[in-house]
Amino acid sequence: MTTRHSRDDVVATALDLLDEHGLADLTMRRLAAALDVQASALYWHVPNKQSLLALVADRILERARPVEHDLDWPERVRAESGALRDALLAYRDGAEVVSSTIALGLGASAAWVRLLEATATSDATVDERELAASVLLEFIVGHVFREQQQSHADALGAAAPDRALDRDPDGGRVFSFGVDLIVDGFRARVGARA
Amino acid sequence: MTTRHSRDDVVATALDLLDEHGLADLTMRRLAAALDVQASALYWHVPNKQSLLALVADRILERARPVEHDLDWPERVRAESGALRDALLAYRDGAEVVSSTIALGLGASAAWVRLLEATATSDATVDERELAASVLLEFIVGHVFREQQQSHADALGAAAPDRALDRDPDGGRVFSFGVDLIVDGFRARVGARA
DNA sequence: ACCTGAACACCGTTCAAGT
DNA sequence: ACCTGAACACCGTTCAAGT
Numbered sequence: 001m002t003t004r005h006s007r008d009d010v011v012a013t014a015l016d017l018l019d020e021h022g023l024a025d026l027t028m029r030r031l032a033a034a035l036d037v038q039a040s041a042l043y044w045h046v047p048n049k050q051s052l053l054a055l056v057a058d059r060i061l062e063r064a065r066p067v068e069h070d071l072d073w074p075e076r077v078r079a080e081s082g083a084l085r086d087a088l089l090a091y092r093d094g095a096e097v098v099s100s101t102i103a104l105g106l107g108a109s110a111a112w113v114r115l116l117e118a119t120a121t122s123d124a125t126v127d128e129r130e131l132a133a134s135v136l137l138e139f140i141v142g143h144v145f146r147e148q149q150q151s152h153a154d155a156l157g158a159a160a161p162d163r164a165l166d167r168d169p170d171g172g173r174v175f176s177f178g179v180d181l182i183v184d185g186f187r188a189r190v191g192a193r194a
Numbered sequence: 195m196t197t198r199h200s201r202d203d204v205v206a207t208a209l210d211l212l213d214e215h216g217l218a219d220l221t222m223r224r225l226a227a228a229l230d231v232q233a234s235a236l237y238w239h240v241p242n243k244q245s246l247l248a249l250v251a252d253r254i255l256e257r258a259r260p261v262e263h264d265l266d267w268p269e270r271v272r273a274e275s276g277a278l279r280d281a282l283l284a285y286r287d288g289a290e291v292v293s294s295t296i297a298l299g300l301g302a303s304a305a306w307v308r309l310l311e312a313t314a315t316s317d318a319t320v321d322e323r324e325l326a327a328s329v330l331l332e333f334i335v336g337h338v339f340r341e342q343q344q345s346h347a348d349a350l351g352a353a354a355p356d357r358a359l360d361r362d363p364d365g366g367r368v369f370s371f372g373v374d375l376i377v378d379g380f381r382a383r384v385g386a387r388a
Numbered sequence: 389a390c391c392t393g394a395a396c397a398c399c400g401t402t403c404a405a406g407t
Numbered sequence: 408a409c410c411t412g413a414a415c416a417c418c419g420t421t422c423a424a425g426t
Contacts (some may be wrong), residue, residue, distance in 0.1 A: 004390055040421075041391050049419065102340065128371075135372035139329070142336020146296065158418060177322075178329035184382045185375030198409055222400060234402075235410050243400065393423070399418060406411070 006037055007045045011055045024102040044192050049166045054101040060094045061111050063087050074183045076118040081140055081179045082110055090142040095144035112137050143175050199229055201239045203251045217287040248295040254288045255305050257281050268377045270312040275334055276371045278305055282338040289338035306331055317382045326380050337369050
């Protein structure tokens with residue numbers, strides 16, 4: 001009679017909690033409380049916290065808006081990169097969650113494939129395109145991680161005196177400059193062959 | 195009579211512990227034990243764990259080997275990037291520690307300045323050079339973070355099935371490809387003006 | 389199939405008090 | 408100047424047992 005839960009409930013509630021209170025407050029015990037359940041009950045749905053976070057990360061990246069396929073490749077790379085950034089920004093600490101699971105082979109392959117496909121119409125080799133997809137994904141996640149950390153630190157009113165990277169108040173200049181450099185570098189490399 | 199400690203002792207021991215057992219095992223209580231002291235004693239030397247980690251991060255980056263200043267700027271950027279990567283790789287979980295403190299305005303300004311200076315002889319504006327330094331630093335830290343996470347995961351014998359980014363067994367191809375793309379993109383942008 | 393209750397082995401941090 | 412001892416308010420995870 002009482003509300004019993006599915007794994008999807010658990011992940012969805014975790015996502016809510018993440019967005020409302022941040023990763024530091026997303027504990028198994030708080031999640032259990034939000035579901036009106038004992039903490040131990042979660043371990044029926046999920047083997048451990050790390051797997052839970054991987055499912056949350058997948059959910060975050062899944063929500064990245066689709067991008068038109070009939071753009072030329074530089075435009076498409078820029079659009080995919082922007083879509084991924086927006087997806088990470090859509091949830092509090094989204095980049096940190098994704099970043100902490102990305103290397104474990106648990107998530108992010110879909111995002112990587114999108115970036116790989118984006119260069120399909122370039123003259124690059126598959127090897128070059130794979131490398132470029134990795135570079136882009138690492139830059140995007142690394143950048144948004146930093147963006148979100150910074151706004152978190154600012155929210156605490158830390159008033160840091162000597163912030164090396166705090167030259168990006170609008171939060172997007174470094175990002176688009178970075179994507180542009182990578183795209184231009186890729187074009188230079190490929191164009192040198194044509 | 196008994197060994198009393200300085201803040202430098204505490205940071206140095208934290209660095210040792212980090213390298214031997216990783217960030218997850220670098221707890222205040224374990225650090226205290228390594229210093230033969232109660233955990234509460236650490237709070238005389240340091241206001242909290244986060245500040246401790248920031249000091250550790252600074253220590254890691256300080257050890258980056260110096261690079262010749264009379265290279266042309268693309269070579270110098272590559273050399274500085276490599277030196278930073280090596281510094282992060284020199285300690286277990288080095289990139290994670292640096293990454294977690296970089297946005298708090300606590301560390302990494304020295305590293306950023308090194309990357310900024312590296313483009314001094316290019317024809318770029320200061321604004322462009324600052325943006326490029328940020329892009330490089332974010333890529334470097336993000337990349338090494340992923341590298342170290344991956345070797346950690348591999349050490350656990352996780353045998354992940356579908357690892358999107360696991361195309362970099364030698365651990366350096368994605369890195370140098372990324373730095374090259376950024377450098378080439380920067381050159382294209384600057385060269386278009388000359 | 390899904391959950392409780394109790395326990396285990398931990399955390400970071402504070403604070404009065406000691407030397 | 409540097410540290411102890413005790414406490415507070417937490418963690419993730421396991422496991423027998425319940426329904």
